[in-house]
Every structure is written in structure tokens, then in C-alpha cells.
Amino acid sequence: MIRLIDITRTFKMGEQTVLALNQINLNITSGEYVSIMGPSGSGKSTLLNIIGLLDQPDAGRYELDGKVVTELTEVEQAQIRREKIGFVFQSFHLIPRLTAAENIELPLTLDGVPVSERKIRVQNALQAFELEQRANHRPSELSGGQRQRVAIARATIMQPSVILADEPTGNLDHKIGAEVMVLLEKLQQHGTTLIMVTHDRELGARATRQIAMRDGKIISDQTHDPV
Amino acid sequence: MTLFDTLQTSLRTVISYRIRSVLIVLAMSLGVAAVVILTALGDGARNFVINQFSSIGTNLLVVLPGRAETTGSFPGAVLGQTPRDLTLHDAQLLGRLPQVKRYAPLSIGAAELSIPNRLREVTVLGSNADLIPIRHMKLAQGSFLQHGSGRSAQIVLGAKIANEFFPRIPAIGQHIRLGDSRFLVSGILAPQGESMGFNTDEIVIIPVDYAQVLFNTTSLFRILVEAKNHGQIESTKQAILAALKQSHDGENDSTVITQDAILATFDRILEALTLAVAGIAAISLIVAGILVMNVMLVAVNQRTAEIGLLKAIGATSMDIRRLFFTEAAWLSLVGALLGFIFGQLGSLLIRIAYPQLPAWAPVWASLAAIGIALFTGIAASTLPAVKASRLNPVTALGKK
Numbered sequence: 282m283i284r285l286i287d288i289t290r291t292f293k294m295g296e297q298t299v300l301a302l303n304q305i306n307l308n309i310t311s312g313e314y315v316s317i318m319g320p321s322g323s324g325k326s327t328l329l330n331i332i333g334l335l336d337q338p339d340a341g342r343y344e345l346d347g348k349v350v351t352e353l354t355e356v357e358q359a360q361i362r363r364e365k366i367g368f369v370f371q372s373f374h375l376i377p378r379l380t381a382a383e384n385i386e387l388p389l390t391l392d393g394v395p396v397s398e399r400k401i402r403v404q405n406a407l408q409a410f411e412l413e414q415r416a417n418h419r420p421s422e423l424s425g426g427q428r429q430r431v432a433i434a435r436a437t438i439m440q441p442s443v444i445l446a447d448e449p450t451g452n453l454d455h456k457i458g459a460e461v462m463v464l465l466e467k468l469q470q471h472g473t474t475l476i477m478v479t480h481d482r483e484l485g486a487r488a489t490r491q492i493a494m495r496d497g498k499i500i501s502d503q504t505h506d507p508v
Numbered sequence: 509m510t511l512f513d514t515l516q517t518s519l520r521t522v523i524s525y526r527i528r529s530v531l532i533v534l535a536m537s538l539g540v541a542a543v544v545i546l547t548a549l550g551d552g553a554r555n556f557v558i559n560q561f562s563s564i565g566t567n568l569l570v571v572l573p574g575r576a577e578t579t580g581s582f583p584g585a586v587l588g589q590t591p592r593d594l595t596l597h598d599a600q601l602l603g604r605l606p607q608v609k610r611y612a613p614l615s616i617g618a619a620e621l622s623i624p625n626r627l628r629e630v631t632v633l634g635s636n637a638d639l640i641p642i643r644h645m646k647l648a649q650g651s652f653l654q655h656g657s658g659r660s661a662q663i664v665l666g667a668k669i670a671n672e673f674f675p676r677i678p679a680i681g682q683h684i685r686l687g688d689s690r691f692l693v694s695g696i697l698a699p700q701g702e703s704m705g706f707n708t709d710e711i712v713i714i715p716v717d718y719a720q721v722l723f724n725t726t727s728l729f730r731i732l733v734e735a736k737n738h739g740q741i742e743s744t745k746q747a748i749l750a751a752l753k754q755s756h757d758g759e760n761d762s763t764v765i766t767q768d769a770i771l772a773t774f775d776r777i778l779e780a781l782t783l784a785v786a787g788i789a790a791i792s793l794i795v796a797g798i799l800v801m802n803v804m805l806v807a808v809n810q811r812t813a814e815i816g817l818l819k820a821i822g823a824t825s826m827d828i829r830r831l832f833f834t835e836a837a838w839l840s841l842v843g844a845l846l847g848f849i850f851g852q853l854g855s856l857l858i859r860i861a862y863p864q865l866p867a868w869a870p871v872w873a874s875l876a877a878i879g880i881a882l883f884t885g886i887a888a889s890t891l892p893a894v895k896a897s898r899l900n901p902v903t904a905l906g907k908k
Contacts, residue, residue, distance in 0.1 A: 335820055335901045356824050363822025374817040374905065378524040391515050392698045435821065 282308040283332060283443070283474070288341035289355055290327055290497075301327040302338065303497035309490075311442060314469045315476045316488035324497040326447060333366050333445045333475065334358045346442070361429045363392050368437030369465070371448035373428045374421040377433075381427075382407060382416040387435045392439065406434040410464070426457035437473075444468060446477040450484065463486065509827045512532050518834040522842075525807075530837060532796075532803050536843025536881055537850055539793035543877035544615025544851020544869040546789045547588065548858065550782025552867035557774045559866070561767055567609070567738055568642065569745060570765045571602065571731040571752070592756045593727030601751055607735055607744040612639040613716050614730040617723040619687040621712060624672050631668075632686065632709045634719020642734050644706065650680040650695030653715050661718060663691035667699040668709040686712065687722050786873055790880055796843070797884025800836050804892035808832065808899075815896050816904025825897035832893035833886065844878040851877070 290302040301324045309315055317325045324457060330336035331343065343351045350361060368374075375384045380401050389399045407413045410430045420428055429449065437445055446465060450458030462484065469475035479485050493501040509517075509664065522529045573594045599613040615634035639645065653662055663684060670679045670693075682693045691714060700708045720726060735744040738748050745764045752762040808815070815828055851869060858867040 310592065330902050332803055333820065335905070356826070359819070359822050359824040359827075362820065368820045370817075370905070374813065374820075376817070378521065387818075389509050390517070391818070391823050393510050393513070393826060439822075 282344075282346050283307070283400040284342075284344040285378045286344075288328075288331060288338045288343060289345065290324075290338050299344070300497045300502055302331070304341070305497075305499060306351045307492075307499065307502075309474060309476065311474055312469070312472050313474055313476075313490055314488045315474075315490045315492060316415060316485035317476065317478045317492045318480060318482065318485040319494035319500075322496075323494040325494050328494070329445050329447055329476065329478045333368060334362050334444070340439075351493065352439055357408045362390060364439055365442050367439065367441040367444045369429070369432055369436050369444060369446040369449045371451035373432045373452070375428055376433055377420055380417045380419060381423065384420070384431055385438055386469070388437060392498075402438060402465065406438050424457075425453050426460060429453060429457075429461050430464065433461070437468060441473065443474040443476065448479055448481075449477065450481070451479075456479065458484075509823070514830050514834050515829070515838075518831050519838055521831075521835055522838045528705065528803060528807075532800060532839050533843040533846060535799050536793075536796045536885065537847030539789070539796045540844050540847025540877045540881050541850035541854060542789040542792050543786055543880075544848060544874055545854040545867075546785040547782050547873035548851070548855035548867040548869035549865075550778065550785050550820055551870045551877060552855075552858070552865045553874075554775060554778035554782065555866045555868075556629075556864065557778060560772065561771050561774075566742065567735045568739065568767055569733040569735060569748065570729050571598075571733060571748060572763050572765070574829075575760070575761050592759060594731055594752075594759050594762065595726055595728060596720070598752060598755055599728060599731045601755055602731060602733055602748055605744070605747050605751060607740050607747050609734045609736045610732070611639070611750040612636055612642050612732045613728045614639075614732060615650055615716050615719040615723065615725070615727075616729040617719065619722055621669070621673070622685045623673055628669075628672070630669060630686075632719060632722065633711055633713045634716035634722075635713060636716055638734075639713065639732070644731050645700065645838050646698035648696045648698040649678075650693070652695050653695075653713065656671070661689060661691045662694040662715065664695040664697060664713040665693060666697050666707075666709045667710045668707075669712060670696040686714065689718065689722070691718075741768055782870075782873075784875070790877070793877065793880045794884055796881065797840075797888040800839060800885045801888035801891060804832060804836050804889045805838075805895070807835070808892045808896040811896075812899060812904045812907045815899050816901045816907070819899075819901035820905060828895045828897040828899075833889055836889030836893075837882070837886050840882050843885070844881035848874055863896070 285305050285307040288302055288305040289300070289435045292301055306327060317328060319325045327336060338351060341351070342349060343364065345361065348359065353361070376387070379387070385406050386399055386403045389402060394402070409418050410433065411428065412430055412434065415427055416422055419480055420431070423431065444465065449465060450461055453461060465475055465477070466487070477484075477488065485491055489506070490502070490504045492499055516722050533752060571594065573592070590698055596613055602608055603611045618629055619632050632637075635653070640647065640652050648667060650664075652664055663686060665673070665679060668755050673679065673684065674682060679693045681698055683690050684693055685691070687843045697708055714722070733744070733748060745766060748764050749760070749762065753760050756762070759808045851874070855867045855869055858865065
């Protein structure tokens with residue numbers, strides 16, 4: 282359950298102050314499939330970063346599962362990112378030195394999960410995302426689709442309640458992109474909240490709830506029945 | 509993140525940036541090796557000097573008659589009272605002191621050495637059998653003056669004398685005339701050259717009683733005393749002075765010279781030298797530390813996106829700091845240990861090249877070198893580590 286109340290975020294660009302988010306109010310219930318669309322500079326990525334606790338609002342209140350998270354310490358926020366939030370990025374953000382398996386293992390390592398348990402969970406994830414053959418390959422040896430699958434496996438290894446995807450298919454061709462979307466949607470069907478930022482209309486239309494933004498404001502918020 | 513995982517992760521990072529890591533480890537290890545090798549040289553020189561002294565005998569005390577001191581003008585001084593001589597009796601007295609290992613009385617003079625058709629004036633040393641071990645002399649052939657054979661007329665020849673008098677036949681067992689007495693050649697000294705003021709190749713040694721008869725004197729030139737151990741030098745000196753004072757009717761008229769004073773000065777000079785050299789070498793360690801800082805700063809810039817990602821998947825600032833910290837620690841640790849090994853190998857090579865120079869790095873220098881390397885490396889990584897941990901994850905992720 283995500284509840285944003287009067288969230289405002291400004292950036293200083295030289296002399297000018299840019300209002301990236303202008304008093305955003307938004308509720309997202311658990312298990313929803315939300316797409317956020319809008320032109321560049323509309324504030325959609327900033328909104329995603331604030332939901333993901335990567336960015337702090339200048340004003341407003343953010344409740345995650347009934348807890349006011351805007352007032353938490355840096356360490357507590359890191360813990361929430363670790364346990365409740367999974368990020369999927371356009372450019373994958375895999376660590377080039379590590380193998381696919383090790384990249385997937387990273388959140389478990391950060392959480393201090395014992396090695397034996399880590400190995401089992403990583404093995405299961407590799408299986409679930411059909412990456413067993415690629416477990417010991419470096420990201421540079423993987424195709425774009427495989428890389429994004431590794432990234433999704435990493436985002437879900439901690440079994441987060443929310444997955445935040447920022448243009449997840451932006452670096453992939455149409456066919457592979459569609460495959461990745463199926464994967465993400467499958468996760469959502471199993472109860473994970475999926476929030477996706479995109480400027481691809483076709484992609485955005487797949488979500489049950491579509492939010493459009495412009496100049497830091499939500500200009501439309503429509504819910505459709507699943508296709 | 510557990511400490512073990514942190515150490516493992518940063519070690520993997522170090523290994524994966526191979527060239528960078530090898531270079532920085534090399535820089536660090538050269539610094540440590542420089543400290544180890546230079547202190548090994550300095551300490552080797554120090555030990556070399558000590559060894560030179562102990563070849564004369566570091567436990568050696570030299571007793572001489574007379575006493576150099578300024579006194580008031582009391583009647584005795586005006587009368588020009590001469591100090592009592594040292595006698596064989598005094599020497600035997602010193603030999604009975606518990607601190608004394610052995611002693612050798614020394615009587616010196618010159619006499620004419622001759623065989624039919626050979627003649628020369630030589631320096632004659634009168635002493636006993638213990639002169640050889642006390643002065644670390646070596647015999648080339650034969651035997652030295654036998655213990656308890658003070659009454660038999662034996663003579664030991666210096667190497668050059670033996671060669672000149674008996675160029676073709678073995679000298680041992682020959683008779684030779686010294687002054688008015690006949691002596692049996694019992695041994696020949698090994699060539700040693702100059703030592704303590706005279707050339708031992710051109711002397712002859714006879715039992716001290718014969719020397720006293722030859723020179724018509726009862727006094728001794730010196731008494732050489734060897735203390736049982738180095739720590740007892742001072743107490744031995746006091747015991748000798750006390751014994752002689754008693755034997756000389758309460759008169760403090762002997763002087764005891766130890767080598768300790770001279771040795772201590774050399775010791776201090778060379779130790780200061782070692783420290784100075786170590787200090788100069790330590791500068792290279794600090795340079796290596798700055799190099800580590802530079803490398804880590806570059807690493808933070810290079811891995812900005814990665815740091816952003818780590819934060820996004822839930823790493824705390826502390827985790828990030830520790831990762832960079834341990835990375836620098838690994839580099840420093842490997843550099844320091846490798847440097848220590850290089851240093852030991854270098855010292856070994858020096859020892860092989862110059863066997864007389866005991867080039868062993870002192871333990872304190874090795875430990876200090878490793879310690880400084882670790883300290884500078886880790887201290888230098890503080891700034892980059894803090895910088896990394898303070899990165900804003902959103903901007904960090906945006907960087908490619």
C-alpha cells in the first residue's frame with residue numbers, strides 16, 4: 282500500500298528552480314499494475330525515485346504499508362529498499378565484474394543472508410528466469426534480454442512487495458521487450474505491485490491503471506479492466 | 509552486509525581490476541621493500557662493526573699500571589711518587605675473580621732473534637696460553653704455549669718471522685736463540701696483519717716468566733682480562749680495581765679500559781644512521797599511500813553508477829564506505845606483505861654478495877614498514893570511501 286500526500290520535489294538548475302513534482306497525491310494498493318506515462322521532464326522518473334526511496338521529497342508525506350517512510354533514517358530507508366522494493370532499470374545496471382549468478386545474489390549479500398541459503402535462492406531464481414545456462418557468464422557475455430532477466434531476477438530475489446520499472450524495455454527490441462513484459466506481468470499476477478514508467482503508449486496501455494503526468498502534475502489517472 | 513562478505517566482495521574487485529591493482533601493490537611493496545632493505549643495510553653495518561670489535565673481544569678488559577687523574581698538590585705528588593707496577597702476582601689474583609673467564613699477562617720488549625746465519629731484532633711478547641683465545645688469534649701450525657709449561661722454553665713465531673728464518677725447512681721443532689737463551693719453536697701464528705697497534709706477523713711470543721727474565725723486570729706491560737659475559741663488564745671492572753687496590757696497599761693506581769665505551773658510540777652512530785635511512789624510505793610509503801588515495805578516487809568516479817545501483821538495492825552508506833575501505837586495505841596489505849618478502853629477498857642477496865655484512869632487517873623496521881603501509885593506505889582511502897558513500901543515488905544511477 283503506497284500513499285503519497287502532497288509530495289513536492291524541486292530541483293535547482295543554476296538560477297532556476299524546477300518543480301519536478303507539484304503536490305502529488307496518489308494511492309496505490311498492493312498488487313496493482315500501474316503505468317506512469319508522460320513526456321520527458323514531466324516528473325515521472327522523479328515520482329518513481331521517490332516511491333523507491335532513492336530520492337527525498339521537499340514537502341509532503343509518504344506512507345508505505347502504513348508507515349511514514351519520509352521520516353526514517355538513511356539506514357532504515359536502505360533496509361526498506363532491500364526488503365520491499367525491487368528496481369528494474371532501462372540500462373539494466375548489472376555489475377560488469379560479477380557473473381549473472383553473483384549479480385542476482387547481491388541483494389542477499391547486502392542483507393547478510395547466510396551463504397548456503399543464498400546459493401539455494403539464487404539457484405531457484407536462475408531456474409525461474411531460465412538463466413541456468415548463463416549463471417557463470419558476465420553481463421558482457423549476455424544478450425540484452427538475458428541481461429534484463431538477470432536484472433529482474435535480482436530485483437525479485439528478496440521477494441519485494443513493489444517492483445519499480447523505469448523503461449524496462451527501452452534498450453530492448455520489440456520482441457524481447459514483450460518477453461520481458463510478460464515476465465514482469467507474471468510477477469504482478471502473483472501479487473507484487475508493479476509500477477512502470479514509460480513513454481511508450483502501447484506499453485503503458487498494458488497496465489490496468491494508467492497515470493499520465495505533465496509538468497510535475499498528474500493529469501489523468503484511469504483504471505481499465507485487464508485486457 | 510557481513511564483514512566476511514565485505515572482505516570477499518572487495519577482494520574480488522581488487523582482483524578484477526588486475527593492472528591497476530598490480531601497479532598499486534607494486535608501488536606499496538617497493539616502499540616497504542626499501543625500508544626493509546635499507547634498515548637491513550644499516551643494521552648490517554652496525555653488526556659488522558660490533559663483529560669487528562668482538563674479533564678483538566668485546567668482553568675484553570685491559571688493565572694497565574698507573575692512573576691518569578688530576579690530583580691536588582699534596583706532598584706525595586710533589587715527591588713524584590711512581591705508581592706500583594703490575595706484577596704476575598696481580599695477574600694471578602685477577603684470574604681468581606669470579607667474573608673473570610681468563611686472563612693473559614703481557615710483557616713486551618725487544619730482543620735479538622738468531623739462528624746461525626740469520627739475525628734480526630724482534631718484538632717479544634711474554635704471555636700465557638690464554639692469549640690466543642682472548643685475542644682471537646689463530647695458529648697456522650704447531651701448538652701454542654702449553655698450559656702449565658711456563659718453565660719450558662717454547663717460542664711461537666709470527667708468520668713472517670717463521671718464513672724468513674726457516675724458508676725451506678719446517679720451523680716446528682727447530683731451536684732458535686732469543687737474547688741469550690735457546691727456545692724450541694712450538695707454533696707459528698697464522699698471518700693476521702695489523703691488530704691493536706702491532707703487526708702480529710712480525711712478533712714472537714714466549715712464556716711470560718722467560719720474558720721477564722729476558723727483560724730483567726718483574727713488571728707487566730698489560731693484563732688482558734676476559735669477562736665471563738658482556739653484561740658483567742662493568743662489575744668486572746669494579747672487581748678488578750678493588751682487587752688491585754687491595755693488593756697495592758689501598759692505592760688506586762691501576763686503570764681498566766673497556767671497549768664498551770667506543771663500541772657504544774659506534775652503536776649509537778650507526779643506529780641513528782639506520783633510523784635516518786628508514787625515515788627516508790618511509791617517505792616512499794607515504795607517496796604510495798597518496799597513490800592509493802588517487803586510485804581509489806578514480807575508482808569512485810569509475811564506479812559511480814555501480815554505487816548508485818548498490819544503494820538502490822539496499823546498501824547503506826556504511827556498506828559502501830566499508831567496501832571501498834576494505835578494497836584499499838587489501839591493496840595495502842598485499843603490497844606490504846609482498847614488500848616484506850621483496851625486502852627479505854633483497855637482504856638475502858646482499859648477504860650473499862657481501863658475506864661479511866650481516867644484512868638482516870631488524871624486526872622493528874619490518875613491523876614498522878608493514879604498519880605504516882597499512883596505515884597510510886587505509887587512511888588515504890577514507891576520503892574516497894566517504895565520497896562514495898555520500899553520492900546521491902539518483903544522479904549516480906544516471907551516470908553511465
